């Protein structure tokens with residue numbers, strides 16, 4: 001594995017899930033692996049979990065960690081080829097990626113979708129720009145179209161809490177005051193396609209995700225019907241994909257409630273808007289797995305970094 005850019009960079013999800021669960025039992029067992037190796041975390045957007053869990057994962061592996069809020073503190077980057085740089089951008093990705101490669105052994109990047117221009121977002125210029133010009137492995141800490149560290153943590157969480165060989169897992173859209181990216185939902189769908197599960201996606205009409213990603217998945221527009229006999233309910237807002245980046249509905253009938261959840265386990269990547277996305281009773285109740293998911297972010301990142309370190313050794 002050269003980089004970890006998408007969930008499809010995992011060669012065998014069940015094997016990786018088992019390895020991550022093993023790591024968790026003795027987090028410092030590979031503390032020599034990252035000795036005298038440096039990871040640089042570059043953030044173009046805010047974060048709590050991704051920043052701290054990836055840092056903690058690197059600490060477990062004995063790595064040094066450098067963190068930069070590139071979006072607010074770095075030079076404005078240019079991505080175009082042959083651009084006459086007389087406008088707002090100060091530094092080309094060619095130099096930036098190579099300079100970071102001089103200082104570090106692994107780069108991890110967070111760069112969300114702008115949600116204004118679909119083609120631009122799908123080109124993933126920040127993540128792909130670093131992957132193209134850096135001479136070291138690149139890790140996706142949530143890009144325009146994917147959040148594979150989150151989806152891998154979610155797979156670990158489902159494995160730890162599952163009681164059936166083929167659980168029913170529902171991805172349910174929820175309302176939100178802001179337009180949010182598709183990355184978390186996309187990677188969750190891609191991850192579920194690698195699982196033996198009954199998987200159903202439910203959302204209002206107009207909220208269809210990229211068909212290339214959901215191809216082959218069951219979509220049920222009736223939320224109540226979709227939730228019948230669910231074992232895990234993963235709730236997430238995303239903005240419209242077809243009417244790109246638009247908020248088409250804020251219908252609180254889609255909010256997850258204890259009544260709708262039934263006996264299922266509740267999942268969300270966090271941060272979550274209480275009583276808009278999900279009611280307090282669910283988050284404060286014992287069917288919520290959100291803290292398990294957040295904790296598993298450490299071991300998701302740790303296994304990815306371990307694999308990359310083993311490759312570059």
Ligand SMILES: NCCC[C@H](NC(=O)CCC(=O)O)C(=O)O
Nearest residue numbers: 142178180181183184269270271
């Ligand atoms: N990394 C986890 C989710 C990040 C982002 N959520 C947000 O921006 C929520 C912000 C707010 O609620 O104001 C998203 O949906 O992709």
Ligand SMILES: NC(=O)OP(=O)(O)O
Nearest residue numbers: 047048049050269270
């Ligand atoms: N779930 C997640 O990625 O959280 P942060 O945005 O806080 O990193």
